[in-house]
Amino acid sequence: MLLVALVALGCAFGAGSKEAAAPAQSGPVTIKVANYALLESGYEQFWKGIKTGFEAANPDVKIEWVTAPYGEIMNQVINMAGGGDKVDVVFGEIGWVPGFEDAGLAAPIDEILPAEFIKDFYPDVIDSFKIKGKAYGIPLYISPYVLYYNKDLFKQAGLDPNQPPKTYDEMLAMAEKLSQLKDKNDNKVYAFGQTTASVPVSGSSLTAMVFNFGGQVLDANGKVSVDNEGFKQAFSMLQTLDQKGYNPQNAKLKDLRNLFALGQLAMYYDQSWGFNGVKSINAEAKNFTASASPLKGGKGSGQSLLQAHCFILVNNGKARANATSKFVQYVINEKQLNDYLANLTPAYPAKKSMASMEGVANNGVLKGAAASAGNVKMQTFIPALNDLNLELCTLAQAVTVSHTNVDDAIATFKKNVATKVK
Amino acid sequence: MDMGKPLDKHTLDNWYSMGLTLPALIISTVFILIPIVDSVVKSFLQYGVKNIISGKPGVWNQFANYRALVQSNALPNAIRNTFFFVVFVILFQFVLGMILALILNSNVKGARFFRSIMMMPWVVPTVISALIWMWLFQPQYGLVKYLASVFSFGKATDVAVLNNPDTALIGVSVAALWKQIPLMTLLLLAGLQNVPDDILEAATIDGAGKARRFFSIVMPYMGSVIKVAISMSIIENFKQFPLFWTMTGGGPDGATTNLAVLSYREAFVSMNLGSGAAVTTIWMLLMIVTVYLYNKAFKTYDMT
Numbered sequence: 078m079l080l081v082a083l084v085a086l087g088c089a090f091g092a093g094s095k096e097a098a099a100p101a102q103s104g105p106v107t108i109k110v111a112n113y114a115l116l117e118s119g120y121e122q123f124w125k126g127i128k129t130g131f132e133a134a135n136p137d138v139k140i141e142w143v144t145a146p147y148g149e150i151m152n153q154v155i156n157m158a159g160g161g162d163k164v165d166v167v168f169g170e171i172g173w174v175p176g177f178e179d180a181g182l183a184a185p186i187d188e189i190l191p192a193e194f195i196k197d198f199y200p201d202v203i204d205s206f207k208i209k210g211k212a213y214g215i216p217l218y219i220s221p222y223v224l225y226y227n228k229d230l231f232k233q234a235g236l237d238p239n240q241p242p243k244t245y246d247e248m249l250a251m252a253e254k255l256s257q258l259k260d261k262n263d264n265k266v267y268a269f270g271q272t273t274a275s276v277p278v279s280g281s282s283l284t285a286m287v288f289n290f291g292g293q294v295l296d297a298n299g300k301v302s303v304d305n306e307g308f309k310q311a312f313s314m315l316q317t318l319d320q321k322g323y324n325p326q327n328a329k330l331k332d333l334r335n336l337f338a339l340g341q342l343a344m345y346y347d348q349s350w351g352f353n354g355v356k357s358i359n360a361e362a363k364n365f366t367a368s369a370s371p372l373k374g375g376k377g378s379g380q381s382l383l384q385a386h387c388f389i390l391v392n393n394g395k396a397r398a399n400a401t402s403k404f405v406q407y408v409i410n411e412k413q414l415n416d417y418l419a420n421l422t423p424a425y426p427a428k429k430s431m432a433s434m435e436g437v438a439n440n441g442v443l444k445g446a447a448a449s450a451g452n453v454k455m456q457t458f459i460p461a462l463n464d465l466n467l468e469l470c471t472l473a474q475a476v477t478v479s480h481t482n483v484d485d486a487i488a489t490f491k492k493n494v495a496t497k498v499k
Numbered sequence: 500m501d502m503g504k505p506l507d508k509h510t511l512d513n514w515y516s517m518g519l520t521l522p523a524l525i526i527s528t529v530f531i532l533i534p535i536v537d538s539v540v541k542s543f544l545q546y547g548v549k550n551i552i553s554g555k556p557g558v559w560n561q562f563a564n565y566r567a568l569v570q571s572n573a574l575p576n577a578i579r580n581t582f583f584f585v586v587f588v589i590l591f592q593f594v595l596g597m598i599l600a601l602i603l604n605s606n607v608k609g610a611r612f613f614r615s616i617m618m619m620p621w622v623v624p625t626v627i628s629a630l631i632w633m634w635l636f637q638p639q640y641g642l643v644k645y646l647a648s649v650f651s652f653g654k655a656t657d658v659a660v661l662n663n664p665d666t667a668l669i670g671v672s673v674a675a676l677w678k679q680i681p682l683m684t685l686l687l688l689a690g691l692q693n694v695p696d697d698i699l700e701a702a703t704i705d706g707a708g709k710a711r712r713f714f715s716i717v718m719p720y721m722g723s724v725i726k727v728a729i730s731m732s733i734i735e736n737f738k739q740f741p742l743f744w745t746m747t748g749g750g751p752d753g754a755t756t757n758l759a760v761l762s763y764r765e766a767f768v769s770m771n772l773g774s775g776a777a778v779t780t781i782w783m784l785l786m787i788v789t790v791y792l793y794n795k796a797f798k799t800y801d802m803t
Contacts (some may be wrong), residue, residue: 152767159551176770180548264639265656275750277768326638327662327751341639416789474752479664479754489572496567497769 097107105136108165111143113150118353119357131407134143138400147388151176151436158182165401167389170464170497172281174214177389184251184392185211189402196430202455205383206444208458214387217409218424221381222285222371222452223446230266230343233258241344241369241445243379245289248344248372253324258415268323270333270345271315273473278330280466283473288454291377294469299459301498310375312476312483317478326478330354336495338362346371348384350422352442366447383453385427401430425450432444441498464497517708535783542776550772557773564777570767572802574781575760576753580668581785584757585736587668587674592732594723595676596683602686616690621681629745633672636660636746661747664754671746671755675739690724691717726797733793737786758782 087326114120128140143164146152151173154164167177177183186195186199195203202219206212234254238449242248252268260266271286272279284294294308318324334351336342336357355362373379388405411434417425418437423443426432468490475486543565544557568574603610620628635642638659647655660670694717702712740759743749749756749764758778766775
């Protein structure tokens with residue numbers, strides 16, 4: 078224990094002296110990039126290539142990776158910042174932006190990136206990153222939640238594999254036939270997958286489902302606003318799906334990807350890049366996978382929630398901010414992302430100049446859902462977005478596995494969320 | 500020069516004892532006492548990540564952290580789940596551990612080998628145990644589902660232990676039992692081996708049956724071992740986090756949210772460190788009261 082204490086004290090004093098010496102530093106500038114993807118299969122090679130290529134093109138800048146698993150990277154960055162060691166870039170998801178902004182870690186992008194670079198992004202997309210008029214993240218690529226479906230299972234059920242459902246009613250009719258199928262090992266085939274497990278990304282997906290029905294979760298001022306038909310209809314639909322045994326209960330997105338890859342799930346909602354997870358389980362999945370736009374429900378037009386992988390930037394002084402700017406412009410570029418979007422992470426570019434890039438235009442998996450990218454709705458950013466998303470998951474579990482009446486479950490949700498979202 | 504009266508042996512011994520105790524005292528104060536006090540203080544403040552990064556102190560918020568926990572029903576639910584888990588696991592752990600210890604103590608053939616094998620779950624890291632049991636309980640292709648289907652002649656097709664709010668807590672408890680029974684067995688076996696044979700022989704000659712010998716001689720002689728083993732188990736299960744977080748994340752529908760999960764969720768998911776500290780404070784108080792009551796209720800006697 079004493080040794081640990083001494084080492085800790087030594088580190089603390091050591092760190093202090095290093096900080097003090099920093100302004101006198103000469104030579105290359107080092108930027109710290111927090112990136113969970115380096116620990117995920119399939120992505121490591123791309124990011125290592127980025128580091129090598131960027132450092133070769135910019136000998137005055139060095140990249141130092143900060144890694145942690147997906148679920149821990151936010152805590153890692155925050156803990157480092159608490160100790161006075163702030164990263165320069167976080168590779169993350171759009172839903173992380175309000176948390177970092179609230180923690181005082183995210184800088185407005187126009188503080189770091191040149192105006193002409195930002196101008197090339199679709200204005201609606203940049204607006205999705207805004208908090209009080211300032212954008213706090215810059216997307217690498219975007220996607221709504223798309224509907225992936227298995228063409229082979231559609232054929233087996235006597236359905237046209239080129240005519241996916243457009244509405245929830247059509248989906249239910251098709252699901253009746255699809256749910257009669259068994260896979261080659263005589264396992265049940267689930268007709269439709271919507272994630273409901275207790276993780277924030279499931280809450281985002283549920284929000285997208287509410288948008289499908291024309292409903293909302295938050296109003297424009299960030300206040301909880303769930304007394305609308307679309308909200309209730311979305312959770313009633315979840316209950317119907319559960320009662321009919323169509324939806325795998327309490328599943329994470331990775332569970333749905335697994336079932337879909339193994340031919341035990343006929344349709345499911347996912348971020349477009351979720352297909353990479355499917356492919357990593359079954360390389361043949363590209364032969365039976367097709368995509369479609371999100372379904373229309375109630376009076377809704379099938380709108381969805383914009384999802385994005387993005388960079389969240391931290392302003393650590395002029396030298397590091399300049400290096401960060403170079404890094405961001407190097408990565409969000411057709412040259413770097415073409416193969417990535419074509420082969421690794423199917424998604425839509427966020428920049429106008431990348432709209433016709435080959436990796437997207439000829440992407441067979443995404444073709445069916447191409448129209449959906451323009452039919453997205455903004456979710457108001459609030460600091461407690463993670464909490465809200467987790468409460469949405471609990472609501473979904475209440476109407477499914479707990480068999481609670483939808484009205485009662487929504488009343489409990491409102492009570493619980495009132496203490497979190499002011 | 501007058502050096503004054505030399506210190507007597509007793510005073511020197513006291514100084515020496517204090518010198519030896521001082522490092523432990525300093526370390527306990529710095530690493531245990533101060534963090535506990537700091538956590539209790541923060542539980543009354545609005546204190547988030549922003550405060551850590553900016554270095555600004557938290558703001559007194561009129562018990563808002565505690566009020567919010569009670570209003571949302573999160574706290575009563577977590578307390579209920581924690582106590583159910585602790586009682587369920589300890590009860591089965593003790594009964595099964597005692598049965599195994601008695602078998603191993605009866606010089607059954609292969610006992611030494613079985614004793615070595617039996618310890619394997621205990622040495623498996625808790626997160627790995629959780630992943631193993633998640634796989635066993637997997638609702639589509641898990642072993643438990645398969646076995647249920649086989650033994651019910653195909654009638655039980657929908658066995659999803661961790662997805663059902665009525666069974667999820669039992670599922671996590673089973674994983675905890677699998678991991679913890681070996682240690683309990685080992686401790687009880689050590690206790691059993693210290694029960695004097697001559698007393699047992701005397702009781703047998705006096706006509707005492709197996710049950711009478713067990714409850715009137717073996718159990719009282721094992722009192723101190725049982726007390727320590729169960730105390731350790733209470734603490735271990737009261738603070739159980741990795742099994743819950745890995746297997747269910749507190750779901751479904753809050754059915755497996757215990758105080759550890761609630762505290763983590765408040766502090767590191769909601770990023771509300773004040774609220775996380777409030778849960779931790781209540782958690783600590785409940786644990787102190789539980790262990791105190793247990794020690795009060797379980798009196799041991801010197802049997803030597």
